[in-house]
Every structure is written in C-alpha cells, then in structure tokens.
Amino acid sequence: xxxxxxxxxxxxxxxxxxxxxxxxxxxxxxxxxxxxxxxxxxxxxxxxxxxxxxxxxxxxxxxxxxxxxxxxxxxxxxxxxxxxxxxxxxxxxxxxxxxxxxxxxxxxxxxxxxxxxxxxxxxxxxxxxxxxxxxxxxxxxxxxxxxxxxxxxxxxxxxxxxxxxxxxxxxxxxxxxxxxxxxxxxxxxxxxxxxxxxxxxxxxxxxxxxxxxxxxxxxxxxxxxxxxxxxxxxxxxxxxxxxxxxxxxxxxxxxxxxxxxxxxxxxxxxxxxxxxxxxxxxxxxxxxxxxxxxxxxxxxxxxxxxxxxxxxxxxxxxxxxxxxxxxxxxxxxxxxxxxxxxxxxxxxxxxxxxxxxxxxxxxxxxxxxxxxxxxxxxxxxxxxxxxxxxxxxxxxxxxxxxxxxxxxxxxxxxxxxxxxxxxxxxxxxxxxxxxxxxxx
Numbered sequence: 001x002x003x004x005x006x007x008x009x010x011x012x013x014x015x016x017x018x019x020x021x022x023x024x025x026x027x028x029x030x031x032x033x034x035x036x037x038x039x040x041x042x043x044x045x046x047x048x049x050x051x052x053x054x055x056x057x058x059x060x061x062x063x064x065x066x067x068x069x070x071x072x073x074x075x076x077x078x079x080x081x082x083x084x085x086x087x088x089x090x091x092x093x094x095x096x097x098x099x100x101x102x103x104x105x106x107x108x109x110x111x112x113x114x115x116x117x118x119x120x121x122x123x124x125x126x127x128x129x130x131x132x133x134x135x136x137x138x139x140x141x142x143x144x145x146x147x148x149x150x151x152x153x154x155x156x157x158x159x160x161x162x163x164x165x166x167x168x169x170x171x172x173x174x175x176x177x178x179x180x181x182x183x184x185x186x187x188x189x190x191x192x193x194x195x196x197x198x199x200x201x202x203x204x205x206x207x208x209x210x211x212x213x214x215x216x217x218x219x220x221x222x223x224x225x226x227x228x229x230x231x232x233x234x235x236x237x238x239x240x241x242x243x244x245x246x247x248x249x250x251x252x253x254x255x256x257x258x259x260x261x262x263x264x265x266x267x268x269x270x271x272x273x274x275x276x277x278x279x280x281x282x283x284x285x286x287x288x289x290x291x292x293x294x295x296x297x298x299x300x301x302x303x304x305x306x307x308x309x310x311x312x313x314x315x316x317x318x319x320x321x322x323x324x325x326x327x328x329x330x331x332x333x334x335x336x337x338x339x340x341x342x343x344x345x346x347x348x349x350x351x352x353x354x355x356x357x358x359x360x361x362x363x364x365x366x367x368x369x370x371x372x373x374x375x376x377x378x379x380x381x382x383x384x385x386x387x388x389x390x391x392x393x394x395x396x397x398x399x400x401x402x403x404x405x406x407x408x409x410x411x412x413x414x415x416x417x418x419x420x421x422x423x424x425x426x427x428x429x430x431x432x433x434x435x436x437x438x439x440x
C-alpha cells in the first residue's frame with residue numbers, strides 16, 4: 001500500500017470510528033492493527049508490544065496518577081468552596097463580580113489540580129446556583145465556568161503538559177514555566193470580557209446589594225482571604241517551586257503535591273476513609289483512561305509514521321506554499337478542527353510526530369511551539385460537538401440551564417482563547433522568558 005493510501009485510509013477510518021460512537025483508544029488501536037497487518041503483516045504486533053511496554057515503563061508518566069490523586073483529594077478538601085465564598089465578597093461589589101470570582105478561583109484551583117473535570121464540576125456545583133440566585137445571565141455564567149475550569153489543563157501542574165513533554169522530548173519544568181504566563185493571559189482576558197460585558201449590560205451580572213456587602217466586615221474579609229489563600233499557595237509552591245528550584249523532578253513533585261493535598265483534607269476536617277477510597281478509585285479510573293488512550297495512540301502513530309504518512313502530511317503542508325507563518329496558521333487550524341472531535345491525548349499523539357519536525361524546519365523554538373499548541377488546544381474543551389467542559393457542566397447544571405445556554409455561553413470564551421493565542425505568537429517572550437529564567 002502506498003503512503004498516500006495509508007494516510008487517507010487511517011484518517012477516514014478515524015472519523016468513521018468516532019462518528020459511530022466508539023471510544024478513541026479502541027478506534028486508534030483498531031486502525032493500527034488493521035493497517036499494520038495489511039501493510040507489514042504479523043510482525044507489526046511486535047511493534048505494538050514495544051510501544052505498550054514503552055508507555056508502561058515511562059517514569060515521567062508516573063506523575064499523572066499522582067497529580068490526579070492530588071486533584072481528587074483537593075476536591076474533597078473543600079478548598080474551592082472556601083475560596084469561592086471568600087472571592088464572592090471580594091469581587092461581589094462590582095458588576096460581574098461573581099463570574100470574575102469563578103475565573104479567579106478556577107485559576108488558583110487549576111494551579112493545584114492539573115485536570116479540568118474537577119474544576120468544572122466543582123465550580124458548576126458551587127457557583128451556578130449562586131449566580132442564578134443573583135439573576136446572572138445563564139450564558140455568561142455557563143461560559144465563565146467552562147472557560148475558567150478549562151484553565152486547569154494549561155496552567156501547571158497540567159497532565160496535558162506532562163504528556164506533551166514526554167512526546168516532544170522536552171523538559172516538563174520548561175513547559176510548566178512556559179505555560180504560566182499564557183494561562184494568566186487567558187484568565188485576564190476572561191475577566192476583562194466579563195467586566196466590559198457587565199459594564200455595557202449591567203443586567204447580565206448584577207453586583208451584590210449594599211446589605212450583602214456589609215454582612216462581612218473588612219477585618220473579617222481580610223482574615224478570610226488569609227485563611228483561604230495560604231493553603232493553596234503552599235501547595236502551588238510545594239509542587240511548582242520544587243520543580244523550578246531543581247529540588248525535585250516532576251514525578252517527585254507530584255508525590256509532594258499528593259501528600260500536601262492529603263494533609264489539607266485533614267486540616268479542613270473533610271477526611272474520611274470512604275472519601276479516600278473514592279479518591280483512589282477515581283484516580284485509578286482516570287489514569288486507566290489516559291493510559292489506554294496513550295497506548296492506542298502510540299500504536300496508531302507507529303504505523304502511520306512507519307508507513308510514511310508523516311512525510312505525506314509534511315509534504316502536503318509545505319506544498320501549500322504559505323510560508324513560515326502561513327504554515328503555522330494551517331497547523332493551528334488543523335488543531336482546532338481536530339479538537340472538535342478528538343480528545344486532547346489523541347491529538348497530541350497524532351500531531352506531534354508530524355508537527356514538531358515541521359516546526360523545527362521552520363525555525364520555531366520548540367518550547368514556544370508546544371505551548372502555543374497547548375493554548376490552541378484550550379479550544380477543544382469548549383467547542384461543540386465534543387467539548388468536554390460543556391459535558392461536565394451539563395451534568396451538574398440546574399434544569400433551567402439548557403444545553404443551548406452552555407454552548408452559546410462558551411462561544412465568546414473560545415474566541416478569547418484565540419486572542420490569547422495571537423498574543424503569545426506576537427510576543428513570544430510571554431512563553432520563553434519565564435521558561436529561560438526558571439529552568440536552565
């Protein structure tokens with residue numbers, strides 16, 4: 001079979017399998033088996049064994065279950081609830097303050113978790129009823145929760161960045177450092193949009209009444225801020241600080257984070273053995289999902305690249321003749337459309353072997369290029385039909401919030417993600433400066 005036939009056949013098969021509703025891991029793995037057997041015969045199965053063993057024997061990936069366990073324990077500790085209750089009074093006096101509180105808490109919570117499921121579900125349960133109580137626009141409330149919760153997959157410690165570092169042969173610490181400023185830029189864009197929208201349309205985000213503001217004195221509010229901010233800051237500095245200072249590897253830092261999250265659960269009085277059991281089981285399930293997708297995608301990529309599919313796609317992209325930045329835009333557009341249908345793990349495993357050599361030939365800094373891909377992949381959590389953040393919120397939203405409210409509420413926020421991408425492209429130092437300062 002020609003490389004062109006394999007390239008077209010594997011991507012068409014991928015789309016057919018996904019639209020039939022099959023799980024991504026088994027679609028990727030199944031296509032690898034079919035085209036591997038047709039192209040190379042039974043010897044391809046030995047390649048699959050090597051790929052699977054490589055995933056299982058990868059020390060860097062050990063930090064994935066540890067970061068997930070950390071997120072599960074934090075979800076039980078009540079940290080997000082305490083933070084939101086505090087930020088409600090900090091930002092409540094301004095228009096759109098509750099939505100801003102959602103973004104701020106999601107940013108801090110994202111820096112503690114590394115996954116979006118915990119952030120979106122937690123903020124949906126905590127903030128959506130409160131915002132509806134104060135007559136917030138349902139679409140604005142939905143968009144703020146989905147966009148804010150999705151920051152957890154970009155802001156370190158992010159399991160997406162861990163997988164990217166592994167597949168791109170990059171330092172996890174460098175990617176973590178490079179993603180800090182872009183994550184804050186997106187957070188700032190969301191807050192700016194909420195402020196402007198609620199200034200133009202005050203009815204979309206009413207401020208708290210004077211009586212409600214005065215219910216908490218300034219002295220009490222200051223104590224609440226100190227009490228709720230210190231534990232997350234300890235966790236963030238314990239994990240990221242140990243990595244950036246060169247004291248611990250990402251895997252070791254993930255272990256530190258899990259221990260600190262366990263200690264916070266006890267300190268907040270939320271520890272139960274049933275809760276610990278649930279955290280461990282949920283960690284096992286989520287980790288299994290991630291690893292099985294990695295295995296299926298690794299097998300898919302090995303057949304695709306080994307059969308010359310990477311060269312076909314590379315020659316096609318270069319053959320368009322759009323030049324350096326035109327080619328970059330084409331790659332980002334491909335990521336956008338893949339994000340509408342495929343999980344981020346599959347996108348990384350499929351595109352990295354193709355895009356990274358292209359980026360190298362075009363002269364892009366590798367860390368910068370990978371972080372721009374991570375920023376672009378933020379879209380995949382909010383774009384229908386398969387935006388994960390949309391589904392997470394739909395599962396916990398009150399009945400009066402419709403699926404249409406959630407989808408349309410997310411729309412302006414994934415446009416803001418693209419503005420964030422433009423910012424880091426125009427000013428590459430937003431990525432490279434901190435990565436160069438913190439990690440040598």
